[in-house]
Amino acid sequence: MSNTPFSEGIQSGRLKPAELTENFGDIHPRFDEHEALVAADRCYFCHDAPCMTACPTDIDIPLFIRQIATGTPEAAAKTIFSQNILGGMCARVCPTETLCEEVCVREVAEGKPVEIGRLQRFATDKLVETGEHPFERAEATGKKIAVVGAGPAGLSAAHRLAGYGHDVTVFDARSKAGGLNEFGIAAYKSVDSFAEREVDWLLKIGGITVETGKKLGDGLSLAFLQADYDAVFLGIGLGGVNALGVDGEDKDGVDDAVDFIADLRQAKDLGDLPIGRDVVVIGGGMTAVDAAVQAKLLGALNVSLVYRRGKDRMNASEFEQDLAASKGVRIITNASPKAVIGNGAVREIEFEYTDDDLKPTGQTVCLPADQVFKAIGQTLEGDGLPELERGKIKVDGTGRTSVDGIWAGGDCATGGDDLTVTAVAEGRDAAEDINAALSA
Incomplete structure (x- = not known):
């Protein structure tokens, strides 16, 4: 950011510390136990629930809300994480008002939906704060996968692949993992270093190594990755402006x-x-x-x-x-x-x-x-990438690119709509296809 002496109007310390603390407080504070039960009680637990259809990660929303209503939020969290391992962050940043909550039957009938996003946060926070990881890694397969980009798509793919027993190395150009969740959203949407804590929790699955300061095209080439790994997933985002x-x-x-x-x-x-x-x-x-x-x-x-x-x-x-x-x-x-x-x-x-x-x-x-x-x-940056379409890496429905052995997902690929939750879904689905390909 420019910090030039010519820009005399630009200065720090415009507000007192107490004002800044208040201004950047949590925009949607987490429900307490009673609030969560009251909010969960409003759900009709619809059969063929429209909220599920509207969720890019296909979370079983009626099930996890019922689990909250019956006093088992940790079980609710596992239901969420089984489809969306970054469900904690998505609960904070998803535009639920245009996704699951927009089609909620309560919204259609009364103009006030079940607060699905805040219920999701309540459940996922409960489990993450225990420090326990709800998934166990399968027996090691001996297969190695490179994931380039430690954002939502890359982390989602890495976790799913590690769960299948593959060894995953995640490369990222920045100094820490997290991608958009760590560097690209408003501070009041993710307070108390949640993005960093969520990554640490995700890595507890085991089998994932993160190497920061490694950028594709700057000491890290696709040719090297293809030669050294059994599969490559690109979740490099859009680095140019x-x-x-x-x-x-x-x-x-x-x-x-x-x-x-x-x-x-x-x-x-x-x-x-x-x-x-x-x-x-x-x-x-x-x-x-x-x-x-x-x-x-x-x-x-x-x-x-x-x-x-x-x-x-x-x-x-x-x-x-x-x-x-x-x-x-x-x-x-x-x-x-x-x-x-x-x-x-x-x-x-x-x-x-x-x-x-x-x-x-x-x-x-x-x-x-x-x-x-x-x-x-923003624009895609990188040399020697697979075939592009409309300025992004061209992928099919499973994330396969034009190059054998290379998959892609998230903002850098053609499949999504530049939402965190969509990137998570694409990373997960590509991981499923990679696992199927390596297991064939």
Whole structure:
């Protein structure tokens, strides 16, 4: 993140420690025992439950809620983890309001769904906090699998493969495992180092070795992995960030939103993080909302989120949009960046209004800005990858790529919709296919 002397409006310590602690508290605190029982009692335990169909990982939602209702949350957690080993994080970050809870019979009939996400968190937290791992590793097979990328897809694949008795080595470019869960989501969605603790718990299955600081294409080649391992799974995510493509984009104070979020997630003291007085975030997805909300929570006076299309076309869910508005973020739609203005550092950014077809209207507006965050999409990085399609690794329904012995899943592959829960499902399903292939 830029920390230049030209950007005089960017400074740390805008808020007192107590204010920061309150601002970055858990957005959805966990149910206590009584709250969980009351919430579980609202479930109809539907046959052919629509919530199950809406869950990308096919969790048996009525079963785990019934298990909570009967006082066995650890059993509920095992039901969840058998389909989604990262069910604890997914309970925190899944857009349940557009997945399982949107189709809940209670939502359709009454406008208030069973709080499936919070019930899932209640159960999974209970089991993780015991320190016990509910799955045992099968007898060693002697097969070795390389997983590149320690994000949700890679960790899901690694756990499933290790459970079958294979030896798995997970390579990741960063200093610690976790991927998006560790570096890419808002801090108030995952407090108390949960992402790191969840990884430690997952690794208790055994048979998984994690090697950090290893990036594909930088001392780690697919040719080497293919020669040394029986199978390879790629869960490398999207490491590049799209450029605005406008004049002045290289000015000080213009940064990538993903870097800002990663810096915030790894900060030991939020009071040390510099933030502008007038912050503009460009984009309409979850990353844009996370950056905008957290800029406000760090003490920015004015935060504007600007998106080139209409509000109904934003990738961020309606809940996330409402959250941003409730925190004081101004959402401006149908406006496309035209120029970054300033002498060395950004002072304002010019936008041109567009119609619904992105055609410019000729009307412009300038927003004061001492800090601009770009959140207009990420791109795949890497040389010598399997066949690409629409900028991602082309895969079939089981995650197989165009190269024999190489599978892929998560954000880097064509199969998903850039959700943590979908990445988990793709890693799990690819692992099943890898195991079947190695067992044939």
